[in-house]
Amino acid sequence: MAITYDLVKQVSADLYEWSLKKVPDDTLNTMRAALETESGENAKKVLKFMLLSAERAEEEDRFLCSDAGVPVYVVKIGTAAQLDGDIKRAFADGFADLVERIDPPILKFVQNPLTNERSYQGKDMPIVSWDLKDGADYMEITCSPKALGAGRWAQLEIFVYPTLEDIEKYIMDCVIRAGSQHCPPVMIGVGIGGSFDHAAKMAKQATLRQLGSENPEPILADMERRLFKAINATGFGPMGQGGDTTALGIHIDYSAGHGFTPVAVCFNCWINRRTTARIFNSGTVERIE
């Protein structure tokens, strides 16, 4: 038995479809909790409407948003996993299959940045980050599609020997620049250190961590707690209605690097699209969320 082209094609496509129709449970629970503490009357109404709409989408197999974004995957291949076939091609073929079969149909969102033409396919699409997982006998695939609404507000700046205060000020500036255009309450990911490319990847992957989980690095755990309070003190609120609920959470990762310290900040809108499954050597597929 092995992890085959057919399985990867099927599972990667399913993950994308599920991510378009269901808000992750941790996100819904965080929003329900926010509804209890939110002080803005209209902010409460908007949060309730979001939660009801998410429930309706799940019950009736409908889209959360009309914008399906583009498929983005994070793949971790176990070093004991056995692969069979063109696994890289399976992602592109799975996307093409999904476009044919998904109901309701998705719109054309894959844009060529050189010509602005739109279609259902394009260079490097789907976007996949590959990684290894020592010892595992499975491939873990996470789908977290991205669209303009939240995607355009991500920022990265290279600092030299920044203090924690410099970093936190930069994050607050990114938050205020985005305002409420990224459909808050948002999930915020931050990557500190490493290199230009690695910081961006850490920021993206930080958004995938479960809400409510503790950062294993105590300095970052504290930073997350105080920034969460700080961001919600800005007052943008759900969809810019004004209120206490601007962020669902802020997750930060770091990497050792050199004296130059990239800080990358990115956002997921409130539907926080994210699904994960594991495909084992046995051919078993386990849906994590």
Place this chain on the structure above:
Amino acid sequence: MSTTHRLALPLKDDDLARLEVGDLVYLDGEIVVTVGLPTHKRIAEYLDAGKKLPMDLAGGMLCQVGTFVEDIDGEPTSRYINPSTSTRFEPYLPTIIAGLKLKAVGGKGGVGPKTIDAMRQHGCVYLSFVGGASALTSEAVIKVVDVQWHDFITQFRLTKLRVEALGPLNVGVDIRGNSLYDQLTEAAKAKLPDIMAMLNRERGTSQ
């Protein structure tokens, strides 16, 4: 104190005068939707050239809202709708608002300063949809009235929809040019020194 309104389209002047930023609105009537930047560009070009648009938009509501329309039993049917980011249409919205005397623009996240100026001059409001809430928002659509400019991809076409109780939409900009988004951003900027002081206190360090 925010008010919730149920209003018929096209919006009347006295309705518009009553709307304040932060109010919530539910709408009945016809709206025109498109998320195409090229569509907005073409509307502006038609207006500049004095050409007639393929559907009547004068005095109406134009929304930066995407929809998937397909024929079901011979009837064009909207499968879903949802808003897009309005600020990116800033190069064209002032011309469009002025040329068509629009009473309302719909989308999400607010509009830029030139669009706000045009709204103030022409008595137009900005109504923001709840992003990501397509499942419930789409239930307000009761009919696809007209689709034009089929040379564009589906969500870029000009699509006229009949809606019932469309909302909640948030009054983001009123006819006096007050912008909820500008107010919130200014308020957040004003709070930033205190927020940074709080962060420094909790961190126990500051420079």
